Amino acid sequence: MKKIISYFIKYSVAVNVVILAFVIFGIIGILRMRSSFFPLIDSQIITISVAYPGAAPQEIEEGVILKIEDNLKGLVGIERVTSTSRENGGSVTVEIEQGEDINVILAEVKNAVDRVPSFPTGMEPLVVAKQEAIRQTISFAISGETLDLATLKQIARSIEYDLRAMDGISQIEITGFPEEEIEIAVRENDLLAYGLTFQEVAQAVSRANILTTGGNIKTETEDYLIRANNRAYYGKELTNLIVRANPDGSLIRLSDVAVIRDRFSETPNASYFNGNLAVNVEISNTNNEDLLPTAAKVKDYIEDFNKRYDAVQIDITSDSSIRLEQRTQLLVVNGAEGILLVLLFLSFFLNTRLAFWVAAGIPVAFLGMFIFAGGFGVTINVLSLFGMIIVIGILVDDGIVISENIYQHYEMGKTPIRAAIDGTMEVIPPIISAIIQRFWPFQLSCF
Structure with a gap:
């Protein structure tokens, strides 16, 4: 270790090249890092x-x-x-x-x-x-004073299609309403009038409402696929369904003996926002998606949507990006304050050039970390940001200890290079021990 430290102290060009490489590749590493609320964990x-x-x-x-x-x-x-x-x-x-x-x-x-x-x-x-590992990113409520649940659901589906078309958004869940179903209410008097039974009506619906394949027909020039696609998804599609064909050619259709309508199931499932019926939309991220850009795109869409419509409103109910942005801002502020305090106090008590290089070591160390963070699967999340905030204090403390000891050796009359080597090597062992003790206190206590 002494040879490495001595080499970089004697040859400043090598140090400048390393610092430049850290800056360039560190910035590239920051731009490539994804963000998530918690560290990424593969599904088990x-x-x-x-x-x-x-x-x-x-x-x-x-x-x-x-x-x-x-x-x-x-x-x-x-x-x-x-x-x-x-x-x-x-x-x-x-x-x-x-x-x-x-x-x-x-x-x-x-x-x-x-x-x-x-x-x-x-x-x-x-x-x-x-099971895909997903994490909630942002959720919002769609509501309106005069809108019923069916209209809200239709609006929510339209919003879902718009959001899915955006890059990086794949996990969208809509809740706040029961399942939809087609209700066929058979009229008893009409059944008796036409001589039908309830079982005949049920069998007619079952036989006609199908979606299946029937093989294929090969010819010398073309192949024909046989497919029966007659499945109904809305009540009006079943109106003309034939229940019985009489020998005289007359047809009895489903609408002749029953009332057909689309409705929600009887399971009670509704949500309200500010006293109005609402539909909730929750957007989550997978391990391959980025939290902060996703949240930014959704918030831009919500802002544009609220400007275009008055009868319906979108309100954000949960946003994981807020806490992540606050933690990132706290890291930047702490780092700037640490650099400023190091420059101020070390310049006052020691030497201005020494203070500059100690302060410069803080961002350079972080840029070096960002070079390798992406390769180890590290993301910008609340836990990694918390660790970075702690590391700022460690870097400032250790930088001050090393710089103060180098300056002490310089005051003894040593040359700048010799003072830098001796001052650094003298405090390296206790600094390493202090770092280990900070992160592995249990192992050291065993001794």
């Missing part, structure tokens, strides 16, 4: 989603969940398996052990699920996927 959870319309929880447990759990037993790398059974579906959550490759475990879980000999008839295909 695999989910298996089960959809079985019309099934009771016990049927799903016995016919699906238990079979999957039996095949998962014995797989290496799995820490815990939990499951939930409910009406019309269920889920299996697989937690993997720390250090295991989730992509390898995901492939093994899929193979284990495929080895299940049989599933109940009518169950939809299982979905086995890695």
Whole structure:
């Protein structure tokens, strides 16, 4: 270490080259660093989603969940398996052990699920996927004094399409309203008048409302894909559905015997903002997305939206970027204050040139850190910023100790180069010990 320090003290050009490299590559590192509220953690959870319309929880447990759990037993790398059974579906959550490759475990879980000999008839295909690690970025409420819930939902869907078109925004969740459904209210008198039964009407809706493929037809020149696409998503699309065709050619349509309308389910699910009905939109970030740019884009969109519309208003209810920006501002202010105080007091008590280089060491040290931070997966988050704020104090303290000791050796009559070498080497061991003690107090206390 003494040879390295002596070399850089004797040859100032090498020091200037290193400082210049730190400045250039450090700035590039800052521009490339992503931001997140907390440090990025890779997902360690695999989910298996089960959809079985019309099934009771016990049927799903016995016919699906238990079979999957039996095949998962014995797989290496799995820490815990939990499951939930409910009406019309269920889920299996697989937690993997720390250090295991989730992509390898995901492939093994899929193979284990495929080895299940049989599933109940009518169950939809299982979905086995890695649970993406997402973190809330910003959320807002859409409300209006005279708007009903259906209109608010339509506006929220339009806003969702606009936001998804922006680069870096992929995770959007809309809440605050029940599920939509198509209600078919059959009139008993009309059923009797046409000689129909309720079962005939239900079967007619089931047969006609389909979305399926029927294979393909190959010719010498072209291939034709056969596809039946007659699924209805709105009530008006079922109005002309044929329930029965009579021998005389007359047709009985669904609208002749039933009232068809779009409505929300009876499950109570509504939210209010400032006393008005509201729809909530929450935007989250994945590990590949940047929190601060995402929040800035959303806030710009909200500001423009509120300028264009009066009947509907968007209000931000939660913004994770505010605390992150405040912590960043605190770091910048602390760093500027530290540099200023070092320049002022060291210039007053020691030497102006010495004070300048001690103060310059603070930003140079941070720029050196930013060069390597991105490669180790470090992001700008509340914890890393807190650590940087602490490190500012350490850099200032250690810089003052080294500079004061160098100046003391210089006052003894040594040459500037010899004073710099001897003064630095004399305090290097205690400085390193102090740094270790700050970050590993438990290990040192064991001695």
